Amino acid sequence: MQRRQFLEVTMGALALGAMPTLASAFAGSSLTSGDAADAAAFLKERRFLRTRFGHIAYVERGKGDAALFLHGFPLNGYQWRGALARLSPYRRCIAPDFLGLGYTEVAPGQSVAPDAQVEMLAELLDALSVDRVDLIANDSGGQAAQLFLAKHPHRVRTLLLTNCDSEIECPPPALAPVIQLAREGQFVAQWLAPWLADKALARSKDGLGGQTFTHASNPSDEAIDVYLGPLVRNPERTHAYAMSLDRNWLEGIGPKLRASKAPTRIVWGTGDTIFTRRGAEHLERSFARSRGIRFVQGARLFFPEEYPDLIAEEARRLWQV
Incomplete structure (x- = not known):
C-alpha cells in the first residue's frame, strides 16, 4: 500500500476566480520558524x-x-504555536493535546474516541475554571469542536473552523487506508516511523509534508520530531486513535449546529486533498449564525500552522477585538 493513498481524494473542479491568491491572502504573514529553540521553548x-x-x-x-x-x-498542540503568540494578547489561549496524540498520557483502558475527547475537553475546562470559550479547530479537531458545540452549546462563544470533517465527509475517504493499517498494527511502522527517521521523506510529495502542508519546507525537522516522536513511541494508542475515527461521528448533528447561537466562520484551503470544497459549503450552511467562508487558494490541510497571521486576523474579526 502506498503512503500517497493516505492523502489522496478526488476533488471536483473549483471555481477559483474570486478567491485570493496565496500571495495576497497571506500578505504580511510569516511562517513559524519551527527551529530547535522554538520547539524547546514550547x-x-x-x-x-x-x-x-x-x-x-x-x-x-x-x-x-x-x-x-x-x-x-497526527499533530498536537504545537500546531498552534504561531496563533497563540499572536492571539494571547487578546485571549487566554489554551492548546491541549488530544487523547491518543501528542504528549497527553492516556489512563489505562481509556477510550480515545471523539465522544471521549469531548468529555475530556469539558473536564479540562472545568479544572481550569473556564466556563465559555472561543473555539478554533483544524482537521479532526474540527470534528471534536462540532461535537463539543452540540453537547455544550452554552460553552461556545464563537467557532472558527478550518479544513476539517463535516457530516458529509466523516471520515474522509482518504483516511480509509490509515484506519486499515491501524487495525493491522502497521500504520506507525509503515508510515510514521519512516517519516520520523527520514525528514526529507516526511516532506516529500509522498510524505506528511508534501500532502498536507502548503510549502515544501514544512514541517521543519523539529516539528516532525514534536509531532511524530510521541506517536512512534506509543504505537498502540496511535492506532487506537486512528481506529476510533472509523464511523461518522457527525451523523445527525445538523439540527444542533443550526440551533447554535455562536457566530461561526469557515476558513478553507483549496489545495487540500483530504477535505473538499463541498464539505466547506456544507459547514457554512449548517450554522444559523454563519459568517461565511474565506477560501484560500492553494492552501493545504495544515495551513493554519503555516499562516498564523491569517488565523489571528480571522479570529480577531470574529471576536471583534
Whole structure:
C-alpha cells in the first residue's frame, strides 16, 4: 500500500476566480520558524493536568476570556504555536493535546474516541475554571469542536473552523487506508516511523509534508520530531486513535449546529486533498449564525500552522477585538 493513498481524494473542479491568491491572502504573514529553540521553548511551556482520562498535556498563554485550540491528526498542540503568540494578547489561549496524540498520557483502558475527547475537553475546562470559550479547530479537531458545540452549546462563544470533517465527509475517504493499517498494527511502522527517521521523506510529495502542508519546507525537522516522536513511541494508542475515527461521528448533528447561537466562520484551503470544497459549503450552511467562508487558494490541510497571521486576523474579526 502506498503512503500517497493516505492523502489522496478526488476533488471536483473549483471555481477559483474570486478567491485570493496565496500571495495576497497571506500578505504580511510569516511562517513559524519551527527551529530547535522554538520547539524547546514550547515543550518547556507544556503543562499536565491530572484527570480521570489521564494526564492532559496543554500549553496556556494570555489571560481574560478563553480560546480553545484543537489540533489535527497526527499533530498536537504545537500546531498552534504561531496563533497563540499572536492571539494571547487578546485571549487566554489554551492548546491541549488530544487523547491518543501528542504528549497527553492516556489512563489505562481509556477510550480515545471523539465522544471521549469531548468529555475530556469539558473536564479540562472545568479544572481550569473556564466556563465559555472561543473555539478554533483544524482537521479532526474540527470534528471534536462540532461535537463539543452540540453537547455544550452554552460553552461556545464563537467557532472558527478550518479544513476539517463535516457530516458529509466523516471520515474522509482518504483516511480509509490509515484506519486499515491501524487495525493491522502497521500504520506507525509503515508510515510514521519512516517519516520520523527520514525528514526529507516526511516532506516529500509522498510524505506528511508534501500532502498536507502548503510549502515544501514544512514541517521543519523539529516539528516532525514534536509531532511524530510521541506517536512512534506509543504505537498502540496511535492506532487506537486512528481506529476510533472509523464511523461518522457527525451523523445527525445538523439540527444542533443550526440551533447554535455562536457566530461561526469557515476558513478553507483549496489545495487540500483530504477535505473538499463541498464539505466547506456544507459547514457554512449548517450554522444559523454563519459568517461565511474565506477560501484560500492553494492552501493545504495544515495551513493554519503555516499562516498564523491569517488565523489571528480571522479570529480577531470574529471576536471583534
